[in-house]
Amino acid sequence: MNKTVLVTGGAGYVGSHCCKAFATAGWNVVTLDNLSRGWRDAVRWGPLVECDIRDSAGVRAALDTYKPDLVAHFAALAYVGESVADPAIYYDNNTRGTLALLEAMRAAGCSRVLFSSTCASYGVPKHTPIDETHPQAPINPYGWSKMIIERMLEDFDRAYEMSSVSLRYFNAAGCDPDGELGERHEPETHAIPLAIEAARRPDRPFTILGTDFPTPDGSAIRDYIHVNDLAQAHLLAGDMLVARGGTHVFNLGTGVGTSVLELIKAVKRVSGTDPVVRAAHAARATRPCSSPPLPKPSGSSVGARGNPRSISLLRLHSGGAIATRRHISHDDDRDPIRRNWIGKRRDACFREVGVRCCGNDVERGHDGVLARRPADRPCADA
Numbered sequence: 001m002n003k004t005v006l007v008t009g010g011a012g013y014v015g016s017h018c019c020k021a022f023a024t025a026g027w028n029v030v031t032l033d034n035l036s037r038g039w040r041d042a043v044r045w046g047p048l049v050e051c052d053i054r055d056s057a058g059v060r061a062a063l064d065t066y067k068p069d070l071v072a073h074f075a076a077l078a079y080v081g082e083s084v085a086d087p088a089i090y091y092d093n094n095t096r097g098t099l100a101l102l103e104a105m106r107a108a109g110c111s112r113v114l115f116s117s118t119c120a121s122y123g124v125p126k127h128t129p130i131d132e133t134h135p136q137a138p139i140n141p142y143g144w145s146k147m148i149i150e151r152m153l154e155d156f157d158r159a160y161e162m163s164s165v166s167l168r169y170f171n172a173a174g175c176d177p178d179g180e181l182g183e184r185h186e187p188e189t190h191a192i193p194l195a196i197e198a199a200r201r202p203d204r205p206f207t208i209l210g211t212d213f214p215t216p217d218g219s220a221i222r223d224y225i226h227v228n229d230l231a232q233a234h235l236l237a238g239d240m241l242v243a244r245g246g247t248h249v250f251n252l253g254t255g256v257g258t259s260v261l262e263l264i265k266a267v268k269r270v271s272g273t274d275p276v277v278r279a280a281h282a283a284r285a286t287r288p289c290s291s292p293p294l295p296k297p298s299g300s301s302v303g304a305r306g307n308p309r310s311i312s313l314l315r316l317h318s319g320g321a322i323a324t325r326r327h328i329s330h331d332d333d334r335d336p337i338r339r340n341w342i343g344k345r346r347d348a349c350f351r352e353v354g355v356r357c358c359g360n361d362v363e364r365g366h367d368g369v370l371a372r373r374p375a376d377r378p379c380a381d382a
Helices: 013-024 056-066 080-085 087-108 141-160 191-200 227-244 260-271 336-341
Strands: 004-008 028-033 048-050 070-073 112-116 163-168 171-173 206-209 224-226 247-251 277-280 311-316 322-326 362-364 370-372
Touching (some): 004 013, 004 056, 013 070, 013 227, 056 087, 070 087, 080 141, 087 112, 112 141, 112 227, 141 247, 171 227, 191 206, 191 260, 224 227
Parallel strands (some): 004 028, 070 112, 171 224, 206 277
Antiparallel strands (some): 311 322, 362 370
């Protein structure tokens, strides 16, 4: 008999890709989404329950109807800048909404939840690479709203025997290689689609604020993980949770960074067009970085064969969606989730979008342009 998963936020970016992964693996998939930031046409694998997670009666009805073996919880607001400007909606939707969801699950006898968390819960890194034991000290309401949920899940396991896996990740990237799904945000704030847009639309330049970072090419470095890899990680975590229960936390990443300038070169190579780029020198951090820049392996520029973990597939789809899949070693004999999908973030103090953790006073607005952060506004993390 096939297992059933109820996917909250399954009409969104990561959630919809995970719906496809679960369906492909033989699960029955039910999407629960209020469509406030998701897309009806992204729900292609099973029925849609149009419902807000804060609607306890509606959620309970969906649970009673479909009797899922697992709830995969993606439904959340996820703009860091917005969370700083209006924290109330983040604590209401993300935190209170999750409490309502968990209470509905308890009432329905559903005891397994797979939670899409965030590495933004770590805040300013005290050491790199960041592992799961790193202290959590968020620097924005978005990170706090997610971290509080993780504490809730721990307590619900102790008190009510509700099992969970929390998956923490930063930079989801790419799209479904089959072209059935892609990255769609309004507004768009992610670096890769903004770089693609700059190649397609000369009137929408990509602004690089920071060509003087202590990195090999002077631009900021980020660890991008392909959304399909994230989807497979969620699938593995779901299988593990059904098999063994408990409370678990995993970081998701590749362990290899890609610089902004490497990203621009990759978009140019694939599209055949130079993205329109504006560059500016970033203000120096008010305190030194928490770790020195990582040396790049020889021959490891974007797409180079010398680095098996570098971006190895860049494929444009309709609407400018891009796939950026990484090869990940499978020769580790640890836990299957770790063996296949989990890497430690080696370059956590360098981020091109949002803010540099080590004190830079810049941020990206919803229009994709980096600008100085007002002195009275806290740092935000992407």
